[in-house]
Amino acid sequence: MDKQFFGAFLDLSKRLCVVIGGGKVAERKVQSLLLCEARVRIVSPTLTPALAELVSEGRIEYVERSFQSGDTKGAFLTVAATNSPEVNRLVVQEAEADGRLVNSVHASTRGNTIFPAVVRRGPLQVAISTSGTGPAVARAVREELENYFDTEYELYLHKVSSIRNMLMKTIEDEAVRAEIIREIVQSNVRELLRSGNEAEADRTIRVIIEGRRNS
Numbered sequence: 106m107d108k109q110f111f112g113a114f115l116d117l118s119k120r121l122c123v124v125i126g127g128g129k130v131a132e133r134k135v136q137s138l139l140l141c142e143a144r145v146r147i148v149s150p151t152l153t154p155a156l157a158e159l160v161s162e163g164r165i166e167y168v169e170r171s172f173q174s175g176d177t178k179g180a181f182l183t184v185a186a187t188n189s190p191e192v193n194r195l196v197v198q199e200a201e202a203d204g205r206l207v208n209s210v211h212a213s214t215r216g217n218t219i220f221p222a223v224v225r226r227g228p229l230q231v232a233i234s235t236s237g238t239g240p241a242v243a244r245a246v247r248e249e250l251e252n253y254f255d256t257e258y259e260l261y262l263h264k265v266s267s268i269r270n271m272l273m274k275t276i277e278d279e280a281v282r283a284e285i286i287r288e289i290v291q292s293n294v295r296e297l298l299r300s301g302n303e304a305e306a307d308r309t310i311r312v313i314i315e316g317r318r319n320s
């Protein structure tokens with residue numbers, strides 16, 4: 106059996122993430138971290154123009170030098186993103202010694218965390234990993250799924266979420282709540298939203314809820 110990674114979603118908001126290296130790959134990792142409101146600190150002798158701009162805007166902290174031992178201390182997540190597998194290995198060793206999360210852009214240096222390709226639609230996230238074996242495939246799958254999860258998904262999910270909150274407050278029986286939500290999810294509500302028919306989608310939801318309430 107292929108090696109299995111545990112998929113999880115991390116709340117990075119306001120947590121310190123230390124990125125070692127300031128090249129093109131580091132830039133992509135930093136964009137992902139900022140999207141999740143992490144506090145980002147880069148340690149690198151050089152930066153790409155886009156990273157330099159983020160520094161000058163005060164959106165990330167910058168330590169302008171090569172990696173030194175101790176740089177990963179206090180980081181919730183560390184990213185070893187230099188072009189040197191030897192340096193990345195040292196970074197991974199330091200973070201791992203403390204049992205912390207660390208990603209390395211060289212699979213051979215064995216960090217404990219992989220950055221996936223991600224489809225985002227509001228609160229919905231689909232993360233794709235090939236367990237490090239073919240990142241270009243992860244990207245291609247992401248592009249394929251972006252067509253499947255059209256932008257209506259965001260509206261759909263917000264609707265399901267607000268109905269769920271309403272049911273939590275108004276229906277005590279957990280099994281009944283679950284049945285209603287299941288019926289809505291299995292109905293044609295999503296297709297109706299996709300074709301721009303929000304009024305009909307809302308009507309369908311009302312019929313399902315009333316039907317269950319009265320049964």
Ligand SMILES: C[C@@]1(CC(=O)O)c2cc3[nH]c(cc4nc(cc5[nH]c(cc(n2)[C@H]1CCC(=O)O)[C@@](C)(CC(=O)O)[C@@H]5CCC(=O)O)C(CC(=O)O)=C4CCC(=O)O)c(CCC(=O)O)c3CC(=O)O
Nearest residue numbers: 210211212213219220221222234235236237240241243244
């Ligand atoms: C192990 C991992 C570590 C990590 O970075 O977390 C890793 C490692 C490496 N990537 C390499 C190359 C490429 N990476 C991409 C793209 C992405 N790589 C990402 C993640 C990961 N890359 C992790 C595994 C993910 C998984 O499990 O599938 C994505 C998903 C997310 C992200 O980067 O945030 C992002 C797509 C985002 C998107 O578009 O949605 C492309 C394609 C492209 O850019 O078009 C290429 C060129 C084609 C090719 O080589 O396949 C190389 C070789 C470098 C060399 O040849 O020297 C290594 C090093 C090695 O394998 O040792």
Ligand SMILES: NC(=O)C1=CN([C@@H]2O[C@H](COP(=O)(O)OP(=O)(O)OC[C@H]3O[C@@H](n4cnc5c(N)ncnc54)[C@H](O)[C@@H]3O)[C@@H](O)[C@H]2O)C=CC1
Nearest residue numbers: 126127128129130131148149150151171172187188192210
């Ligand atoms: N994981 C991934 O998604 C991918 C990984 N890669 C791998 O990632 C590596 C980095 O790629 P790029 O960003 O394109 O390289 P790059 O050459 O653009 O950037 C390397 C960065 O590391 C910095 N650096 C070098 N030594 C350092 C040290 N001792 N301490 C701190 N910073 C140091 C450099 O100053 C530079 O900012 C490559 O070796 C490549 O094999 C490449 C493509 C995708």
